[in-house]
Amino acid sequence: MSENNCRINIHSSEAQVTADDKTNLNSKTQSSPNNTRQLTGSNADVEKRIVFYIHENHQNGLCSKQELSMHVGSMERINKAIETSNQFVAWGEGKIILAEQLIIRPSDQKILVRYFTDVFKGGGTSPYKLFEKMKVDRRLAAILREKRIDEASKLASIIKLLLPEVKGDASFLHL
Numbered sequence: 001m002s003e004n005n006c007r008i009n010i011h012s013s014e015a016q017v018t019a020d021d022k023t024n025l026n027s028k029t030q031s032s033p034n035n036t037r038q039l040t041g042s043n044a045d046v047e048k049r050i051v052f053y054i055h056e057n058h059q060n061g062l063c064s065k066q067e068l069s070m071h072v073g074s075m076e077r078i079n080k081a082i083e084t085s086n087q088f089v090a091w092g093e094g095k096i097i098l099a100e101q102l103i104i105r106p107s108d109q110k111i112l113v114r115y116f117t118d119v120f121k122g123g124g125t126s127p128y129k130l131f132e133k134m135k136v137d138r139r140l141a142a143i144l145r146e147k148r149i150d151e152a153s154k155l156a157s158i159i160k161l162l163l164p165e166v167k168g169d170a171s172f173l174h175l
Contacts, residue, residue: 061101089157124174127152
């Protein structure tokens with residue numbers, strides 16, 4: 001994956017929610033040719049409302065799923081939006097962070113994508129094991145510290161953001 005294909009920079013103009021967006025709730029998720037999911041209808045609505053709510057109420061781009069469930073939609077819909085969105089990811093225990101807050105320098109993106117790609121050539125892996133290996137590499141450890149990736153579940157979120165073709169969860173990831 002090239003640096004230009006990585007969807008890390010999300011512009012706030014994409015977060016605008018109109019009244020029409022809020023009422024359009026009857027479509028399904030579709031796959032696009034480039035192996036990323038395009039959201040329509042209900043999922044798109046929840047995704048837009050999540051981004052809008054976080055922009056309006058949390059300057060740091062971080063919000064608890066519990067708070068979102070009180071203002072945006074059910075926990076089930078929020079979790080489904082997290083699985084399919086490229087605008088936010090799960091971040092630690094019960095939280096969501098906007099992808100725009102996780103901006104990674106192109107040089108660091110290149111290092112991480114190359115590292116993760118090499119890891120997944122050997123099959124799936126545990127984010128915990130990968131996190132422990134990365135902490136002992138000076139360059140990778142510096143990236144982890146800079147992006148406040150201090151637990152395996154956050155690393156799993158970064159991996160899935162950088163490599164959307166990776167499947168799995170905080171316990172096990174694979175191509």
